[in-house]
Amino acid sequence: MDREKSVRHFDHCPWLFAEEATEEQRAAQLGRQQAIDGDSEVGEQCYVAESAAVFPDRLRLGDNSYIAAHAYVTGMLTTGSDCTLNPFSTVRGNVTLGDGVRIGAHTSLLGFNHSMAPDRPVFQQPLTSKGITVGDDVWIGSHVVVMDGVTIGDHCVIGAGAVVTKDIPAWTVAAGNPARPLRNRLEPKAVAAARPGDGGDRLTRFADTARAQAADLLARCWDGGYVDRPGAAPTVRAHCDAVEIADLLLGTAPEQLTADEHVKRLAALQDPGTGLVPEFGEPLPAADADGFIGEGPALYHVLSVGYALELLGASFPYPVRGVREMTAPQLVARLESLPWRDGAWGAGAWIDSWATAAHWNLRQGDDGVTAGTVEALFGWLLTHADPWTGMWGTPSPAAGRLQVVNGYYRLTRGSFAQFGLPVPHAERVVDTVLDHARDARYFGAGQENACNVLDVAHPLWLCTRQLGTSTNGDGYRSAEIRAWAERQLAATLPRWQDGRGFGFGPGATGPGPEPGLQGTEMWLAIVWLLADLLGRSDALGYRPRGVHRPEPARRP
Known part of the structure; x- marks a missing residue:
């Protein structure tokens, strides 16, 4: 003993x-x-x-x-x-x-x-x-x-x-x-060691670096038209991403064209009969029975081209016809038929496009939509949100909550956020999104891509503002939200590649790891959202005004 x-x-x-x-x-x-x-x-x-x-x-x-x-x-x-x-x-x-x-x-x-x-x-x-x-x-x-x-x-x-x-x-x-x-x-040691020990704000240094390199980054992706990255084919989205990046970092149009030339190129892409913008070299998509399309690049071009034109001080020259003429019963039937069980992201993307088209149409006059359709959209969404998750759609064993959460971002971006309306069941949304953010398949070390991080950051940002929470730590699960934002910010800033910007992310999803315009535009918006969740976005000196704008584009 x-x-x-x-x-x-x-x-x-x-x-x-x-x-x-x-x-x-x-x-x-x-x-x-x-x-x-x-x-x-x-x-x-x-x-x-x-x-x-x-x-x-x-x-x-x-x-x-x-x-x-x-x-x-x-x-x-x-x-x-x-x-x-x-x-x-x-x-x-x-x-x-x-x-x-x-x-x-x-x-x-x-x-x-x-x-x-x-x-x-x-x-x-x-x-x-x-x-x-x-x-x-x-x-x-x-x-x-x-x-x-x-x-x-x-x-x-x-x-x-x-x-x-x-x-x-x-x-x-x-x-x-x-x-x-x-x-x-929360910041990797290697990143911290690389930072100057001058006590300055890392966000300010990052934004200063991005601004200083923005012109060269855009020139790198100009080949008579904009490409996402050197060697890729020109795309409509690449041109729009270039406009967004230049507006965000430089406060002007990309210098490869004058502002008027940018407007003429983008406005000329819209088909006068349908109001849709097809991809370069692709035929105009055929409308479904209710007059609007169901998938394809033209759905996203409603967002990207419309907001690029707005940043340039212009707008679509024509209304989106399928949205203007759709009736409330047709809209409800379409909502009921969307692939909520196994394709909630696609369902959310469709609503994002339809609601954004309605926004642009209404900017042109009160007859931009058929009476009652916007009300039908929000009525259907409010009555079909799951009160336990705050979401639309169903998780799956194979993908977890990926489709549901990513679809939630697209859906609410175009509807509730864009129209300045509160989302239902905001606390349950925070619970669901934070639970999804622990899924190592999408948020393990080196697994994050721009889409998945954005689709968590924006719902958290949207719900914390709605719940009246602030950055002082007294809001609903605010400590967890801030800790997640800190980790993501610490991981994101070092991914910037000098003169080239951000890659979209690892794997085959999206454009991949090669730095390009899409990755750069999305990650710049993500950095702002993460910084704002932490109360530090002022240090960046920029604020998104396009597709990822934080303020509503319309007021009820």
């Missing part, structure tokens, strides 16, 4: 007390805790060293916490559970710790100060106290000094020997005298 450990041993290694102390030592420890002066409450499974100088005015020591050998505690200390003050640490003044705070040996948290007026000696100066606040899950190394008035956010790590004089944001690794942020814990 091991020799009985002494009180001196437990004072220096208090984590051993719970399992190895004798009954007599436990009774003595309880007496030690009860003898602490001041207004004191000590939680369950705690340890206060006999050799610690604990003379508080008020002490609240949370469960499973300890104060180790020769610690010095005065003033008002409140801790959460699982907090540790290691040997020779000092905590004075007004100090509040969250859950799971580790304070290294010889560290001082000084929640008070002297004033320094020149009219009297320092020892006669009055004391001041703003207090120190430390969040949850924080590791403060040895020989650190934390000064009065400082707040250290959740999940921070403070390096040994640091002198902390200013607030430290959540998830920060900080060190030095005075302490400065070294990196965000």
Whole structure:
């Protein structure tokens, strides 16, 4: 049997007390805790060293916490559970710790100060106290000094020997005298090491880099017409993506053509009879029985060409005929026939296109749609949303929630978001989207593509704004949303390739990993959404105005 450990041993290694102390030592420890002066409450499974100088005015020591050998505690200390003050640490003044705070040996948290007026000696100066606040899950190394008035956010790590004089944001690794942020814990180390240590905002640096390279990026994809990437064939979308990127980063039209020339090229693509825009070299798509089309590039061109023209100060010259003439019963019949069970993304994309066409048609006059069709659209959507998920469509064992969530983005982008109407069951949407965002098939390391990340970021952004939540962490599941946005932002920014922009993403879905206009346009919008979820989008100096605009295009 091991020799009985002494009180001196437990004072220096208090984590051993719970399992190895004798009954007599436990009774003595309880007496030690009860003898602490001041207004004191000590939680369950705690340890206060006999050799610690604990003379508080008020002490609240949370469960499973300890104060180790020769610690010095005065003033008002409140801790959460699982907090540790290691040997020779000092905590004075007004100090509040969250859950799971580790304070290294010889560290001082000084929640008070002297004033320094020149009219009297320092020892006669009055004391001041703003207090120190430390969040949850924080590791403060040895020989650190934390000064009065400082707040250290959740999940921070403070390096040994640091002198902390200013607030430290959540998830920060900080060190030095005075302490400065070294990196965000959610950001890969290699990325953090590559960033200049100038304390500037990484979002500002990213946006400055993108702006400086935007003209060359667009020129790289010009071959008499715009291609997504060198070697690819010209496409309608590539031209529209070029307009979006130039507007976003440069505030002007792409320099390969004048603004009027861009407008003439894009407007000339619209078929006067149907109002549709086919892909280059492809025939005009045939209309279905209700007058509108069901699939193909022309569906997305309603969005991309319409918004590109708007950014250039123009609009479609003709209405989209199939949407203008569709009746409410025809629309409801189409909605009922969409592939909700096994193709919810396609169903959402169809609604996005129809609703956007209705938006453009209504811009041309009140007869842009048949009376009652827009009301029929929203009535059907509101009565068919699943109250348990907030979604339309059905998950599948093979794809999980991918089709449902991606379809939700397309559907709500063109309808509720574009028309400025609240989505139903917003909290359930957040639950569903966050659950989907944990699916490693789509969000594992290196698996994210622009479509899948956008289709999570936008619903989270849309619902948090609707729920009245803000970036201060008090909203519905806001901590989880912010943590996801931080991780995605940390992973996204390093993917920018100088002079080439962003690739869409790995795998065969979409244009693939080669940097191009589509990937660049989408990821620039995603970066804005992620940054805005974190309250930092102003640092970018840009705000999407096209397909991915955050504001409604119409008001009810």
